Amino acid sequence: MKPLPPAPSRVFRTTLALGLALTAAACAGGPRADLKPGQVPAADSTEAGLWLVMDKAETRLKTSGRVIPDPELQAYVQDIVCRLAAEHCTHIRSYVVRRPGFNASMAPNGFMSVWSGLLLRCENEDQLATVIGHEISHYVRRHSVQRWEAMRDSLTAAQVFGIVTATAGVPLGGFAVLGAYGQVQAYSRDHEREADAMGFTLMSDNGYAPEAAPQLWENLIAEKDAAEEDKPDPFFASHPPSEERMQTLSELAAASDRHGTVDNSRFEALMARHRATWLEDELDLGHYAEMQVVLDRLKDSGTSPGVTWYYLGEVLRRDAEVEDKEEAVAALRRALTYDDVPAEAHRSLGLLLHRQGDHADARDAFENYLAVAPGADDRAMIEFYIKKLETKS
Ligand SMILES: [Zn+2]
Known part of the structure; x- marks a missing residue:
């Protein structure tokens, strides 16, 4: 906002x-x-x-x-x-x-x-x-x-x-x-x-x-x-x-003859607190190629893995130039193996699987989303999807 x-x-x-x-x-x-x-x-x-x-x-x-x-x-x-x-x-x-x-x-x-x-x-x-x-x-x-x-x-x-x-x-x-x-x-x-x-x-x-x-x-x-x-x-x-x-x-x-080193624990704790919000703001800009570079660096560092893999998946999911969404599905599934994964990873996975016609797995993903985020703003819409998918599977 x-x-x-x-x-x-x-x-x-x-x-x-x-x-x-x-x-x-x-x-x-x-x-x-x-x-x-x-x-x-x-x-x-x-x-x-x-x-x-x-x-x-x-x-x-x-x-x-x-x-x-x-x-x-x-x-x-x-x-x-x-x-x-x-x-x-x-x-x-x-x-x-x-x-x-x-x-x-x-x-x-x-x-x-x-x-x-x-x-x-x-x-x-x-x-x-x-x-x-x-x-x-x-x-x-x-x-x-x-x-x-x-x-x-x-x-x-x-x-x-x-x-x-x-x-x-x-x-x-x-x-x-x-x-x-x-x-x-x-x-x-x-x-x-x-x-x-x-x-x-x-x-x-x-x-x-x-x-x-x-x-x-x-x-x-x-x-x-x-x-x-x-x-x-x-x-x-x-x-x-x-x-x-x-x-x-x-x-x-x-x-330079200087060889300084600092303790980065305070830096990392504060960045971890805000990283998901700031990545969400970047995603809104739609500069997917640049964002991929930032995310690849985060991925290599191993910090905030659930958040990083979720946004790697989101970039691939949202980028219209990426036609094959298998990599997006794989990134979101990987994100969901980490504790710090945002609840929205379930929803994104559900939307991709829904699109691919994998109705049973899509329904599971949507149900998982509502289970971890019961107060989600889009609850009514997700419930509507689940109902629709029930008649298909
Ligand atoms: Zn300057």
Whole structure:
């Protein structure tokens, strides 16, 4: 379930405020000194205007229903922020938002958002720390204000606001974000390279395994390659080519004298708690080839086997390009041998067997579904199927 976007009038008012802030303050562009811990911009500066806008975006995110209501998960991500950001820790506020796809963002006022789709793709805390270190670097280096100043001559205030808030996972409707991204692509790539290098130092200096950084990119490249066609993905459009980033991080890892390792039990316990929900969100996107890559990696790791095999089955069941559904049936049957299997695996198996004309087994599967999920929303429909199948077998 996705919350409705905010009313257009609210967006308009904030955009108007941004426009005023833009015209009220002019400031020379270019690199700036790193942000000092706790430093706030001068009240009449462009940077202050940007902070004001992002304060509002942050408030909106908090009431949007997208922030995952799991205090342990939120505290966990903030703990990694603090481990990496040192004295900047209390000035950065991280939010894990429920949203499929690989993304994270950092606003100049210290408002960081991490998408659930990103957590789903991290194999361990070291990979997650790679991303968080990257985002902290954007904050300390004050990349947003530099980007803002580069953009404001060519973009409308509404476009700028759309870009900054869309990457933060703040629900907004109707902005032409993708086109605007293209215009600042060349500029932001230098920032991405800088954030990668500084983020790598932050993670490897704080006890994380250096080789996790290129590994994360290798995984993303595998996913990108698996996509049937080049879909316009804002993440891949605004960041340097993944191959280049992986190469650079590989070289940094090879040259590093750090050998950190962390205990991943807290990471794994929290991911296991949410994995099924986040996979369900990914399934709704319908990017089956990419999802298969994510699931194959989970399968190889052996974590959440019932959940993983269920979604492997679901991808094959739902993908219209897969005509032979035998593999889907096999994956669902395998999922049902594990304790962590979602109840819906029985229902999916029933639907496939029903389609194949295996009436007796389909009826068993539907009955098993109602036995393990007696309060299911679709109970009436499943009972109807069972009745229909009784007359056939
Ligand atoms: Zn970045």
